[in-house]
Amino acid sequence: MKSISTCIKQYGDRPQSMASIVKFLLAVLLLSFAIACSKKEKRILVFSKTEGYRHASIGPGIQALKKLGAENGFKVTATEDTGYIKEDSLRQYAAVLFLSTSGNILNDVQQADLERYIQAGGGFVGIHEAVTAESDWPWYHKLVGARFDGHPKVQEATLKVIDRDHPSTSFMDRTWVKTDEWYNFKDFDPGIEVVIAIDENSYEGGKNGTYHPISWYHDFDGGRSFYTAIGHSEETYDNAKFLTHVLGGIQYAMGDNELNYQQAKTDRVPPEDRFAKTVLDFNLNEPMELDELPGKGILFVERRGLLRLYDFKTKKTENLAQLNLFYGNEDGLLGLAVDPDYKNNHWIYLFYSVAGKESKQHISRFNLEDNKLDLASEKVLLTIPTDRHCCHSGGALEFGPDGNLFITVGDNTNPFESSGFAPIDEREGRKGWDAQRSAGNTNDLRGNILRIKPEDDGTYSIPKGNLFPEGTPKTRPEIYVKGCRNPFRASVDSKTGYLYWGDVGPDAGKADPQRGPSGMGEYDQARKAGYWGWPYTRGYNEPYNDFDFVAGKSGEKFNPDHLINDSPNNSGMQRLPPAQKSMIPMTYYRSEEFPWMGEGGINPMAGPVFHASDQPNAHQQFPAYFENKLFLYEWMRDWIYVITLDDDYNYVKADAFMPNTEFSHPMDMIFGSDGNLYVLEYGQKWNSQNLDARLSRISYISGNRKPLAKITQDKSVGSIPLTVQFSASGSKDFDGDVLDYQWFFTKEEVQSNDIAPTYTFTDPGNYTVRLHVTDAQGETTSTSSKILVGNDAPQLSIQIEPSDTLYWDGKEVNYKVVVSDKQDGSTTDGTIGASNVKVTFNFVPEGKDMVQATVGHQRNTVPEGKQVIDGTDCKACHAVSEKVNGPSYTEIAKKYTENDKGYLIAKIIKGGAGVWGESPMSAHPQLKMEDVSKIVDYILSLKPNNATARSLPLEGTISFGEHLKGKKEGSYVLMASYSDDGITGQEGSELVTSEQIIFKKQKTNDN
The missing domain is CATH 2.60.40 (Immunoglobulin-like)
Known part of the structure; x- marks a missing residue:
C-alpha cells in the first residue's frame, strides 16, 4: 500500500483544489479506520455449566482465564447460561471453551447450533471434565476427541511432551511432573494429534497402556478443537506452565479463520416454544389409529369398535358407528385408512376382529358419507385366520403413494414360555408357542407386513415387487415384509415409497450365549421386499440359538444368510430369504450407538416422513428443517424424535421433538392437509378409558409467539395488614419484545404496571391476584396466584x-x-x-x-373446588344436598368413586344427558382441566364416611x-x-x- 504522503504528492501534481485534497484524505482515513475495525478484538466464551459432579476449580479457572485473556488480547465472557449456546450468540466468539462441564447440559436446539458453529469454522477448547459432558451426543465426543473411562485417585505422574511444535507445548521440556486427577479414555477419534501423553508407569490406575494421551488437538468438522485433561485442582490455575499450555490451545482453536455459516451442514432445530399442542378431545377409550377425511376432520377408531370423527368446523367429536366385533387379548378394531380418492369414492378401510367363534381378522372396505358409515356396504378384501389364545395382532393400515395398501400383522404367538427368547416350541400341541408357523412361514399372513392393491370391485391385486411372485408354491403373494414379531404402527414415505415401521421386541432382560440376544425392539426401513429375521434373528441380525424344548437344550445359532425353517408347524418353504438388518435396534438398556433412546420398556412406532409438498393448500406448515425427516415415537417411553437421513436414506442423527411436552403413550400420528401434526395418545392405563387418552393437534408458530406470564411473591398467607412483594421478572417473551405488565390485586381494574410491585392487603379474605403480560404485537397471556389475608400459618x-x-x-x-x-x-x-x-x-x-x-391427615379439598363452582353456572342446576334441575352433589358423590374421576371431568366439560333423567347438562369447554378436577374432588369429598x-x-x-x-x-x-x-x-x-x-x-x- 502506498504511503499517504506519496499519494498526496501524486495527487498534488494535478491541478486540483484544496477541497478535493481534503476529501481524498478523509476517504483514506475512513478506509484505514474500516480496515482497523475489521480486525475486531477476539472473544472467547467460557462455559462452565454442570449437571453432574462440579469441580471446585471452576471458579478459580474462570478468573485465571479472564486474566489470561486480558494479558493476551482477547476478551472472555464466562457463563453457565445455556442461552449463550445459540447461533446469534456464538457468532461473536472466535472459540468456545468448556471448563469442566458435566452432565447433559444442552438441548437439541443448542446442540445443533454448536455443531453449526464448528462447521462454520469456530474453535473449541475442552478442559478436564468437559470430556464427561453430553454422554448422549456422539458428535460432541468426536469434537472433544475421546470418551471418559474413569480415573484413579489424585496423584503425581510424569507427563511426556510428544509435540513441541504446537503453541500449547512449544515452551516445554520433554517431561513434566505434575499432580492431578488423571483420566482414562476410550473411543479416541483417529484424527487427534497428541501433544502430551502420560507415563502409566509413573502412577497407579492407568488403563490405556502405552498410548495414553492427556492433551491433543485436531481439525474437526470444519473447525478446530483442543482438549487437555489437566485442570482438576484449584492450585492448577495458579500454575504458569499450565496456563501457558491452555493459552496455546486457545490460540490454536481461535486461529485466523472467519466464520462462514454457508459451510454449516447441520440444520437448525426449531425451538420447542415455536410449537403449540392443543387437545382436541380426551377421555378416549383405547384409541388405536387415525387418518384424515380430507379437509373435513380427523377420523379415528377405538379398540372396542367405535369409529369417531373430530370435525374441523364444529370442533367436536362425533360417534359415526359401532362395529359388532370380537374384543379381547389384543384384538378389536385395530386399524383405519382413508382411501386416497375418498373425495370421489367415499371409501374407508378398517382392520377388525370378526365376532363369533371363528378366529379371524377382516380387512374391509366401507362407504362413509355424510358422517354415516354404511355397515351394509362392507366389502371384505382380505381375511386373516388367527388364534385367539394370545397376542400380537399388529393392525395398522397405511396407503403408499402408488395406491397400494400396507397391512401390519403380528406373529400371533405366545411369548411367555420362551424365557424372553425365540418362541420356537415345536412340541406337539404347542403351535401357539411357535412363531415359525407364522412369522417364519412363507405360506402364512401373520408376522408380516402385507401389500395389496385394492380394486374398485372390492377385491385386490398383487403389486409387482412383493417378496414372493404370484404362483410361487408354498407362499402368500401378499407378503411384502416377512419376519416381524408385532409390527404395530407403520408409515410410507410419500416421496420414495419406502416403508418404515416399529416392531415390538421380546422380553429377555439380557443376552444369553446359549439362547440369543437380549430383548430388542426395532425401527425398520424397507426399500424393497425382504425378510426381517424373526424368530431367528433380531437387531443387526444377531442370531438366536435353535432350542429343544423337550430336552431343554440349546443348539447351534441360526445363520442369518442361510435360514432353514424345519418346524413341523411350517406349511411354507423351508429355505427362507436372507435376513435383513434393523435400521435402529433398541434394547431395554441405554444404547452406546443410539443413546438418545434412553432405557425402559420397548414399543417402537414409526412415521410419518415430512414433505411440505404433501400439504399444498396448507396456510401454516412445519419449517424447512423437517423436510425429508422421519418421525419416530415410543409408546412405552413417551417420546417423539425427528430422524435426519442422508442422501442414501441412512440414519444420521436424532433430535428430540417437544421433549418438555407430555405425550401419554403416543399411538399414531399423521400430518394433516392443513399442515398440522395430529397425534393420538392411548393414555397410561391399559385396556381402559383414560383421561389422558387424547387427540391433539400440534401447530408450528412461525410468527409472533405469546409471552409467558409468571408470578413470584415473598409470601402467600399472613395476618392483617399483609404486605406482599410481587414480581413478574420470571415472565418472558420468546421473540425478545419488551413486555407491558398489568396487575389486578383486589379489583377488576389495573392497580399497577410495575414489574415488581408491592401491595398491602388491609381486609381479610381469599384473594386471586392476576397478572396480564402483553408483548409489542398485542399478544396477551395471563396467570394468577392465591393470597390468603387474615390468617397465619400454624x-x-x-x-x-x-x-x-x-x-x-x-x-x-x-x-x-x-x-x-x-x-x-x-x-x-x-x-x-x-x-x-x-x-x-x-x-x-x-x-x-x-x-x-x-x-x-389429608387436607380437605372442598373449599377450593367449591370456589370454582361458585364462579360457574353449576349452582343454577345443582345444590349440595337438594335436587334442583340436576342431582344434588351428595347424590353424585354416592354414585361415583375416585375411579370415575376421569368420566366426571369429561362429563362436565363436554356435557350430556340421560344419566339422571331427560334434562341435558350444559357443556363447559371454557373451564380449565385443573379447575374441573377441583370441582370433582369437591363433589366426591361429600361421600358419607363415618370411619374415623x-x-x-x-x-x-x-x-x-x-x-x-x-x-x-x-x-x-x-x-x-x-x-x-x-x-x-x-x-x-x-x-x-x-x-x-x-x-x-x-x-x-x-x-
Missing part, C-alpha cells in the same frame, strides 16, 4: 427422645407434639386442644406406598413391634397434623401444617 413440631430415627425390635421412643398458631393459640397453654391435632403412628411394609401413612381414624395423644411413648407380626421389612411413620380455624366467616381460609418422622430398620453387620 407451626407444628415433633420432639422425640432418643433423637435417632433407627429402630430395632422392641425399641421405645418418647414423643411430644407442639402446635402454635398466631390466631388460635397453642397446645402448650391449652388454647389448642389435643382433639384438634391428629397424631398417628403406622408401620408401612417395604414395597407399599408411603402415602398410606398419611391417611386421616384413631388419633394418639399429644405426648406419649411409641414402641416398634408391628413388623414382628409378619416378620416384614419396612418403615414406621410418626405423623402429626393440624388444621387451624381459619378466618371467621371466610370459607376455605383454614391452613394446615403437618410433620412426620420416618424410622428405618437398623441394619446389622453380618461380617
Whole structure:
C-alpha cells in the first residue's frame, strides 16, 4: 500500500483544489479506520455449566482465564447460561471453551447450533471434565476427541511432551511432573494429534497402556478443537506452565479463520416454544389409529369398535358407528385408512376382529358419507385366520403413494414360555408357542407386513415387487415384509415409497450365549421386499440359538444368510430369504450407538416422513428443517424424535421433538392437509378409558409467539395488614419484545404496571391476584396466584427422645407434639386442644406406598373446588344436598368413586344427558382441566364416611413391634397434623401444617 504522503504528492501534481485534497484524505482515513475495525478484538466464551459432579476449580479457572485473556488480547465472557449456546450468540466468539462441564447440559436446539458453529469454522477448547459432558451426543465426543473411562485417585505422574511444535507445548521440556486427577479414555477419534501423553508407569490406575494421551488437538468438522485433561485442582490455575499450555490451545482453536455459516451442514432445530399442542378431545377409550377425511376432520377408531370423527368446523367429536366385533387379548378394531380418492369414492378401510367363534381378522372396505358409515356396504378384501389364545395382532393400515395398501400383522404367538427368547416350541400341541408357523412361514399372513392393491370391485391385486411372485408354491403373494414379531404402527414415505415401521421386541432382560440376544425392539426401513429375521434373528441380525424344548437344550445359532425353517408347524418353504438388518435396534438398556433412546420398556412406532409438498393448500406448515425427516415415537417411553437421513436414506442423527411436552403413550400420528401434526395418545392405563387418552393437534408458530406470564411473591398467607412483594421478572417473551405488565390485586381494574410491585392487603379474605403480560404485537397471556389475608400459618413440631430415627425390635421412643398458631393459640397453654391435632403412628411394609401413612391427615379439598363452582353456572342446576334441575352433589358423590374421576371431568366439560333423567347438562369447554378436577374432588369429598381414624395423644411413648407380626421389612411413620380455624366467616381460609418422622430398620453387620 502506498504511503499517504506519496499519494498526496501524486495527487498534488494535478491541478486540483484544496477541497478535493481534503476529501481524498478523509476517504483514506475512513478506509484505514474500516480496515482497523475489521480486525475486531477476539472473544472467547467460557462455559462452565454442570449437571453432574462440579469441580471446585471452576471458579478459580474462570478468573485465571479472564486474566489470561486480558494479558493476551482477547476478551472472555464466562457463563453457565445455556442461552449463550445459540447461533446469534456464538457468532461473536472466535472459540468456545468448556471448563469442566458435566452432565447433559444442552438441548437439541443448542446442540445443533454448536455443531453449526464448528462447521462454520469456530474453535473449541475442552478442559478436564468437559470430556464427561453430553454422554448422549456422539458428535460432541468426536469434537472433544475421546470418551471418559474413569480415573484413579489424585496423584503425581510424569507427563511426556510428544509435540513441541504446537503453541500449547512449544515452551516445554520433554517431561513434566505434575499432580492431578488423571483420566482414562476410550473411543479416541483417529484424527487427534497428541501433544502430551502420560507415563502409566509413573502412577497407579492407568488403563490405556502405552498410548495414553492427556492433551491433543485436531481439525474437526470444519473447525478446530483442543482438549487437555489437566485442570482438576484449584492450585492448577495458579500454575504458569499450565496456563501457558491452555493459552496455546486457545490460540490454536481461535486461529485466523472467519466464520462462514454457508459451510454449516447441520440444520437448525426449531425451538420447542415455536410449537403449540392443543387437545382436541380426551377421555378416549383405547384409541388405536387415525387418518384424515380430507379437509373435513380427523377420523379415528377405538379398540372396542367405535369409529369417531373430530370435525374441523364444529370442533367436536362425533360417534359415526359401532362395529359388532370380537374384543379381547389384543384384538378389536385395530386399524383405519382413508382411501386416497375418498373425495370421489367415499371409501374407508378398517382392520377388525370378526365376532363369533371363528378366529379371524377382516380387512374391509366401507362407504362413509355424510358422517354415516354404511355397515351394509362392507366389502371384505382380505381375511386373516388367527388364534385367539394370545397376542400380537399388529393392525395398522397405511396407503403408499402408488395406491397400494400396507397391512401390519403380528406373529400371533405366545411369548411367555420362551424365557424372553425365540418362541420356537415345536412340541406337539404347542403351535401357539411357535412363531415359525407364522412369522417364519412363507405360506402364512401373520408376522408380516402385507401389500395389496385394492380394486374398485372390492377385491385386490398383487403389486409387482412383493417378496414372493404370484404362483410361487408354498407362499402368500401378499407378503411384502416377512419376519416381524408385532409390527404395530407403520408409515410410507410419500416421496420414495419406502416403508418404515416399529416392531415390538421380546422380553429377555439380557443376552444369553446359549439362547440369543437380549430383548430388542426395532425401527425398520424397507426399500424393497425382504425378510426381517424373526424368530431367528433380531437387531443387526444377531442370531438366536435353535432350542429343544423337550430336552431343554440349546443348539447351534441360526445363520442369518442361510435360514432353514424345519418346524413341523411350517406349511411354507423351508429355505427362507436372507435376513435383513434393523435400521435402529433398541434394547431395554441405554444404547452406546443410539443413546438418545434412553432405557425402559420397548414399543417402537414409526412415521410419518415430512414433505411440505404433501400439504399444498396448507396456510401454516412445519419449517424447512423437517423436510425429508422421519418421525419416530415410543409408546412405552413417551417420546417423539425427528430422524435426519442422508442422501442414501441412512440414519444420521436424532433430535428430540417437544421433549418438555407430555405425550401419554403416543399411538399414531399423521400430518394433516392443513399442515398440522395430529397425534393420538392411548393414555397410561391399559385396556381402559383414560383421561389422558387424547387427540391433539400440534401447530408450528412461525410468527409472533405469546409471552409467558409468571408470578413470584415473598409470601402467600399472613395476618392483617399483609404486605406482599410481587414480581413478574420470571415472565418472558420468546421473540425478545419488551413486555407491558398489568396487575389486578383486589379489583377488576389495573392497580399497577410495575414489574415488581408491592401491595398491602388491609381486609381479610381469599384473594386471586392476576397478572396480564402483553408483548409489542398485542399478544396477551395471563396467570394468577392465591393470597390468603387474615390468617397465619400454624407451626407444628415433633420432639422425640432418643433423637435417632433407627429402630430395632422392641425399641421405645418418647414423643411430644407442639402446635402454635398466631390466631388460635397453642397446645402448650391449652388454647389448642389435643382433639384438634391428629397424631398417628403406622408401620408401612417395604414395597407399599408411603402415602398410606398419611391417611386421616389429608387436607380437605372442598373449599377450593367449591370456589370454582361458585364462579360457574353449576349452582343454577345443582345444590349440595337438594335436587334442583340436576342431582344434588351428595347424590353424585354416592354414585361415583375416585375411579370415575376421569368420566366426571369429561362429563362436565363436554356435557350430556340421560344419566339422571331427560334434562341435558350444559357443556363447559371454557373451564380449565385443573379447575374441573377441583370441582370433582369437591363433589366426591361429600361421600358419607363415618370411619374415623384413631388419633394418639399429644405426648406419649411409641414402641416398634408391628413388623414382628409378619416378620416384614419396612418403615414406621410418626405423623402429626393440624388444621387451624381459619378466618371467621371466610370459607376455605383454614391452613394446615403437618410433620412426620420416618424410622428405618437398623441394619446389622453380618461380617
